[in-house]
Amino acid sequence: MRKDFADKVSSQATSRRPARRRATSRPSLKRFIPQKWFSGLSFRGSAKGLLALVASLLLLWVVAGSGESGVASTSITQEEWIGAEAVQEANVESAWSRELIRRGDAAAPVLMRMGYSRSEAYDILRIAKPVYSLAQVRAGRYFTQHRGNAGTELYYPVDYDRVLYIGLRDKTWKAEMRPRVAFSRTAVFEGEISDSLFTDAARVGMDERTTMNLVDIFAWDIDFVRDLRNGDHFRVLTEDRFDVEGRHIGSIIRAAEFVNQRHTYRAIRYTLADGSTGYYTPEGKSMRKTYLKAPVKFSRISSRFQLRRKHPVLGFTRAHRGVDYAASSGTPIHAVGEGRVEFSGWKGGYGRFVLIRHLNSSHSTAYGHMRRYAKGIRKGKRVRQGQVIGYVGMSGLATGPHLHFEFRVHGRALNPLNIKRKPAKPVPAAQMARFRMEAEQRLQAMLAGAAKLAWG
Numbered sequence: 001m002r003k004d005f006a007d008k009v010s011s012q013a014t015s016r017r018p019a020r021r022r023a024t025s026r027p028s029l030k031r032f033i034p035q036k037w038f039s040g041l042s043f044r045g046s047a048k049g050l051l052a053l054v055a056s057l058l059l060l061w062v063v064a065g066s067g068e069s070g071v072a073s074t075s076i077t078q079e080e081w082i083g084a085e086a087v088q089e090a091n092v093e094s095a096w097s098r099e100l101i102r103r104g105d106a107a108a109p110v111l112m113r114m115g116y117s118r119s120e121a122y123d124i125l126r127i128a129k130p131v132y133s134l135a136q137v138r139a140g141r142y143f144t145q146h147r148g149n150a151g152t153e154l155y156y157p158v159d160y161d162r163v164l165y166i167g168l169r170d171k172t173w174k175a176e177m178r179p180r181v182a183f184s185r186t187a188v189f190e191g192e193i194s195d196s197l198f199t200d201a202a203r204v205g206m207d208e209r210t211t212m213n214l215v216d217i218f219a220w221d222i223d224f225v226r227d228l229r230n231g232d233h234f235r236v237l238t239e240d241r242f243d244v245e246g247r248h249i250g251s252i253i254r255a256a257e258f259v260n261q262r263h264t265y266r267a268i269r270y271t272l273a274d275g276s277t278g279y280y281t282p283e284g285k286s287m288r289k290t291y292l293k294a295p296v297k298f299s300r301i302s303s304r305f306q307l308r309r310k311h312p313v314l315g316f317t318r319a320h321r322g323v324d325y326a327a328s329s330g331t332p333i334h335a336v337g338e339g340r341v342e343f344s345g346w347k348g349g350y351g352r353f354v355l356i357r358h359l360n361s362s363h364s365t366a367y368g369h370m371r372r373y374a375k376g377i378r379k380g381k382r383v384r385q386g387q388v389i390g391y392v393g394m395s396g397l398a399t400g401p402h403l404h405f406e407f408r409v410h411g412r413a414l415n416p417l418n419i420k421r422k423p424a425k426p427v428p429a430a431q432m433a434r435f436r437m438e439a440e441q442r443l444q445a446m447l448a449g450a451a452k453l454a455w456g
């Protein structure tokens with residue numbers, strides 16, 4: 001959704017470009033009228049000269065009016081101004097073009113749609129191969145082409161950070177890997193829960209996807225479905241990245257803080273020496289733990305549901321040895337930890353029921369009242385943490401759609417709050433010094449907050 005939006009914004013920008021350029025080109029007109037221009041032409045006194053002056057003014061008007069004046073004033077030499085070709089050159093609306101890779105596309109046909117001959121397309125693939133093989137290209141991505149005076153450039157985004165560059169200069173192709181990000185922008189968002197996380201985040205300008213990412217970062221520590229309270233607050237340091245064309249590549253959370261019921265949680269995004277990226281506490285512990293805090297993912301719908309409190313949302317008591325999550329029927333249910341399905345079927349008042357034994361053999365989790373099971377959830381099947389195992393319903397003894405969730409130790413239901421969640425691997429000791437430095441910088445940038453926007 002975010003991407004579509006970005007595309008829309010930039011395509012609007014493209015179509016508006018001539019008007020905008022015209023407006024900005026006025027002051028710069030002055031720059032290329034005098035000296036260089038006049039000294040090069042001998043129009044002094046003669047009719048021929050006058051004609052040349054009129055023609056050149058007309059030309060200027062055409063060029064200025066059609067945009068690209070910025071380019072013209074800096075890079076096109078005087079001789080070129082006079083020729084008709086130069087006018088045409090300056091008239092080129094935009095030298096950037098791009099071609100979508102469709103489902104089932106190989107690289108060569110895409111390049112041919114961009115105007116390359118079959119042999120040129122295969123030349124490009126051959127040149128690229130030692131750097132990055134284009135044998136498999138991802139549908140949904142684009143080949144972007146830039147044609148300029150200096151030559152032709154082709155770009156293919158390899159991943160979030162890298163772009164494959166293939167350039168044609170003086171009839172020679174050259175390929176290399178380049179950083180994808182041309183520039184980035186950081187922003188700090190800060191808000192307090194007074195209504196619902198989504199509304200409160202939107203109020204301070206945070207987009208929905210960033211809100212979901214924030215929820216994901218703290219999914220091992222905070223039960224966003226049940227435990228949010230008025231007065232909780234959050235701070236987020238985001239980074240938006242743009243490519244050479246100024247296109248939005250994506251947005252990431254660099255650092256985040258969530259204060260839930262007076263307990264402060266902080267996370268910093270960090271890339272380890274082995275290239276893996278994750279979120280860590282300022283002390284270098286992983287945010288990931290053996291169990292997610294909740295089996296239902298916080299969403300716009302679940303947040304509304306909890307607020308309405310249409311159904312009793314029971315906590316763990318002697319009488320009710322589980323925790324209930326009110327959610328609309330069909331909401332996905334996630335395994336809180338890695339394990340194996342021990343039971344999947346109807347079980348009395350629990351209705352459609354799934355029991356998962358976790359890798360630590362004394363722990364199991366139980367999920368009841370499901371509307372249906374997810375595909376392949378059968379006894380003996382391995383499940384990953386976060387995997388969808390079924391959908392919220394009201395089977396068995398239930399007055400309304402909700403998930404009944406139990407955490408069992410040695411088969412006995414215990415209060416999930418008391419379950420220890422072991423964190424995944426921390427930042428290795430050898431990398432701690434660098435981590436601490438980066439963590440400190442990010443936290444300060446986030447807490448400073450005052451500089452709400454910064455371009456870098």
Ligand SMILES: [Zn+2]
Binds near residue numbers: 314322324403404
């Ligand atoms: Zn229950």
